[in-house]
Every structure is written in structure tokens, then in C-alpha cells.
Amino acid sequence: MKDVASRAGVGLKTVSRVVNGEPGVTAGTRRRVQEAIDALGFRRNDSARVLRKGRTATVGLILEDLADPFYGPLSRAVEEVARAHDTLLINGSSAHDANRERELALALCARRVDGLLVVPAGTDHRYLEPEMRAGIATVFVDRPARAVEADTVLSDNHGGARAGVAHLIAHGHRRIGYIGDVPGIHTSDERLRGYRTAMEEAGLPVRPDRVSVGSTAPQRVRRAAEEMLDGPDPVTALLTGNNRVTVTVVRVLAERQPHRPVALVGFDDFELADLLRPAVTVVAQDPAGLGRVAAQRLFARMAQAELEPSVVELPTRLVVRGSGELPPVD
Amino acid sequence: MKDVASRAGVGLKTVSRVVNGEPGVTAGTRRRVQEAIDALGFRRNDSARVLRKGRTATVGLILEDLADPFYGPLSRAVEEVARAHDTLLINGSSAHDANRERELALALCARRVDGLLVVPAGTDHRYLEPEMRAGIATVFVDRPARAVEADTVLSDNHGGARAGVAHLIAHGHRRIGYIGDVPGIHTSDERLRGYRTAMEEAGLPVRPDRVSVGSTAPQRVRRAAEEMLDGPDPVTALLTGNNRVTVTVVRVLAERQPHRPVALVGFDDFELADLLRPAVTVVAQDPAGLGRVAAQRLFARMAQAELEPSVVELPTRLVVRGSGELPPVD
């Protein structure tokens, strides 16, 4: 910038004005400066700009795994909102690891992102309190923070699971199993609670051998499903707690064809669910909606730091396709 | 940092040493500084650091759409390589728009990312030459840059499509159609070329009414498929040019069941392809491999700017599942 100024024979500030399209420069001067810029191949360094301005025009998004199809649309929706605010997005995957989440979040804060969106992997987010006090706007998505009061955008996990099980009950099922994710994860706990609620509302027993929570690794899910299907008092229907679980259970059921058909409702929609036979009935979340609403809240808070923390819960939607409407077969 | 120094009664440089864990500070001094840091809630500002150091420890990745399942694993693989180099990743979606690609790339360059990975949407990348000359390492992924010589990592699109069509021919098909993406996109052109090569090698005619390229919008693909299936001289097999096209064609074929079965090989693998009936035979790319290899090349170039530009082509893999082995039915 100094070189441009001396080459154009003007002051530093004039170059700055031209580069930023500010008024108060005669056409002639502007042209001379522009020529110097072109000749020297000058490109403004936004890092230096940031240092003076105090805003980085960057927000961070920490999620579990960018390769999971649930997070692609979520991240993309955040990006679109950020773009509308001329802001770039730094993505980071915690890989389901609380330490990695923390490292990433603090690295983003050290870069002074203007805002931070976090899908919590960890169970204690007090480490973010100093950052939030220091002015980094923070919104939690998909799961609430633990031990910290902050803006949060969730799906109605309890209501969705409850509706899914009620649907199975309405189709005559009484022996319904639940296979879900690791306990302690908010979404996982809420969906299990929804299962319990629906069962209790129908006066049905919640038997421990019909509830299996743990890793979503195919091996574990497969074993859990087989135990429920092959026991002495086998289930006639299943609710699966997320898309990873659903996919494995669909595989297990497909292998058993043309055995006794088992009804299935999956939490989370997935591509091609309608093309499977039977097509899979799901409780659909809106990942893009989660991202959009959370990002909008983030920018609102960035503009107005003194907002009261709010919790928003987005509705889920039961998508009827066939697998959830199979009648019970003993 | 100034406040910390005066509170601890030391110089600025000593604080810097403590913050960065550099040697040459007595334990007592270190402790005093640390106490001041804690008391004041000091957090180093990495933006300022960047300005002095010249490195931002950030790389950018521009792809088409983060919500597309092809790019999730690719982006994630880049992130892992970046993480191994203590570098953050800024993602940006061009949304298939050349102008948006350019805006994003230049915005990332203005922030002085150390490196840039680009899945080209545009057809002329000369706009990046000044940035590359100025020292921003750049690698193109999945498609080559136009009008610029640079590192490039591709899939073997021609070979993959050729193998897919040869597979259909080996199963007795002679009337084989190709439905692909917009012409002008490198991957699209190469796959079409692979189709032609295989047909010509078998002495089969490449008829214009059996080749349809254009938008991957379901509506267009559906019409293209129906024309080839319902014409006077209908195809007995199809090669689809990417995952978006495959999904739509699978839908069309499923709706026509139990009509005359049509063989299908899809370019790109997709989740649950094995659960469809028939399971879908595909030419699988390795999106994570593309991301990994490209990112490794990027960091190699960042370390050693004078490397000769190279082009790497990753192999594809034919995954036999059933749809590609259906015999021709007239």
C-alpha cells in the first residue's frame, strides 16, 4: 500500500480511499492510484484490516462430522446466512470428541471469529464462558450446552419420537423396540424419553430388553436388532434413534426377507428412503432449518449482544412411506 | 498484552514468551505472568500474530455445494490433512456459479489463506494467476483449471465410464444409452468420452438419440430417460453420468416395474445402493481420496513453492451389485 502511494504520488489514506471505494477522491487521482495498483499487483490484506476494525467477518461452525449427510445441509444453510452478511464460514469437525471440540472452539476464538455455532460433542461448556463474556456471540445447535446459559436451537426430539411410536401403536403394535445412540447425548436421551412417553400413554410396558442404546457402530446395532427380533417374545416393530442406526436396521431386516415382516420408523430422513421396499417411514428433522435458524440467531446476537438467551425447538414431521404401516405379525 | 505486562511488572516480550511457551523465562516470572493472564482473562489475538508472521495457518476449499453427499467426505478429508498441519479450513460453496467461485476465491486470497483448494465451477481461472504468483498455493480438485497451469487432482473419469460401458457390453448389451451432466464440465465431458470409447472399441454405433447431456434437474433427466426407454428402438441398458442422475433414473426404473428390466451402471457410489432391488452397480470414485491427495499436494507446495505443477488421476472402481448384470431384454 505504501508502494502504491509513493508510485501514485499520493498519501496512504488516499490509496485506502480508492481501495475501499470511499468518496472524496477526484476522478484523476483515483485513476492514478488505480494504475499504480494494477502495475504493482496490489491486493489489500484483509488480516491487517481486521486488526484495526475489530471485526473479522468470519464465523465458526463446529459440528461432529462434515461427512455425515445430516451436517451437509446444516452447514450449507449456515453458509448462506453468513454470505448474506458478507461473512465467511470456518467449519470444524469435532469427530464426536469433547477435547477436539474444545480445541477447535478455542482456536476459532483466538482468531476472533465474530460468532460461533456449536453442535456440542462435550458435556461441559464452561470453557466458553470467558469467550462469550469477551464478546464472541455463541449459539448451540442440535443439542444444548451443558452448564452454560446460551442461545440454543433444537429439534423436537421428544415429540418426534413420541409421534413415531404412537404411529406404530395406532397400527396395532404393542411389542415395540427402541434402538438408539449413546446415552448422555441430549438428542439420544430425548428420543428415548419420547419412546417411553408414547408407550406409557398407551399403557404399554417399557421393557429393558426392548430398549438398546449405545454406539451406532453397525456391529452393535446389528446385534441389538437381532436380539430383539429373535428373542422369546420378539418385537413386531422398531423405532430407530437416528439415520446411522436406521440404515443398519434396514440392512438387517432386508437380509431376513421374506421372514416375518417387522414394522420400522426411523428418526431422521435419508435419501432414497422412498425407493426401498418397503419404503421407510421416518420422523424427519430439518437440518437446513436448524442451520438457518441458528445462524440467524447468531447474527442477531452479533448485532445486539444484550439479547436474553433463547431456546428454539423446531418441529419434526412424520413421513409415511410404508415400513411404519406394516401390521403386527406374530 | 500490554495490561498483562504492566500488571506482572514485566516487558511485553516476556509475556509473549510465556504465551508461546518459549524458553528463557524463570519459573517465578512465568508464574507471575500467568497469574496476570488469568486475572485479566487475557486471550492472545491470533489475527495480530498472523500479521507479523505472514502465515495465517488457514486454507480455503471452494466446492460446489457442501450439501451434496459427494463433497462431505471430500471436505472432511481435507480438514483432517489441514488439522495435521495445525491449519484451519474455510469452506465455501460456489453453488455451480462461476462468478460466485471467483468472488469466494478472491475473498479468501484477500484474507491471505496460505493455500487454496478449488473445485472449479468457472471456465477461466486466469483471475487466480496474480494470487498464485503472489504466493498463494493453489490446487484444483475433481476438475482441471482452464487457462492456468496448476496442480490438479482428478478421478479417472474417462477410464471409469469406459469400464462401466464395457461391463454392460460384456453382459450382452448393444443398445446402451448415456445420460450425463451439462457439457463443458470436465468430468461430464470425460465420462461421455469414456462412453464413446467403449462403444467404438466394441464396434457399436454412438447414436445421438442415445446420448443426453444437460442439467441434472430431475425433470430433465426423467424426460431423457423416458425418451430412450420408450422410443421405437429402446435401450436395454443405461450409464448415468453422476449420482444426481443415477438417483432420478433409479426412480424412473422403479416406477416402471415390473416392466421390461433395464440394466444400469451409475457413475459415483451412493449410500444404500446395495439395498435397492436390483442393487445398483456403480463406478465408484473416492471423494475422500481426492480431498486427501489434493490437500497433501497443497501442503507440499506451501512448503516448497517451486514444485512443477503436476496432474494426478485417481483410479475408479467398478462395484458389481446386480443392476449392471441384468441381461438385455428386447
Added chain:
DNA sequence: CTGAAAGCGCTTACAG
């Protein structure tokens, strides 16, 4: 072992 000065590349506040 420790620190004062200069500087990274911009913008802000002010004066002319």
C-alpha cells in the same frame, strides 16, 4: 534471563 524499539499493513481521527 529480560526488555525497548521497530514494524507487520491497514484504518481512525484529525488537521489542512
Added chain:
DNA sequence: CTGAAAGCGCTTACAG
């Protein structure tokens, strides 16, 4: 309309 000075928050190069 234009520019010189100060400063954003660090690190580098050097001296003590």
C-alpha cells in the same frame, strides 16, 4: 479533496 500521525496487538531483531 488530501495526507501525516497514531494505533490495532502482536513478533522480530537486537541490546543489555
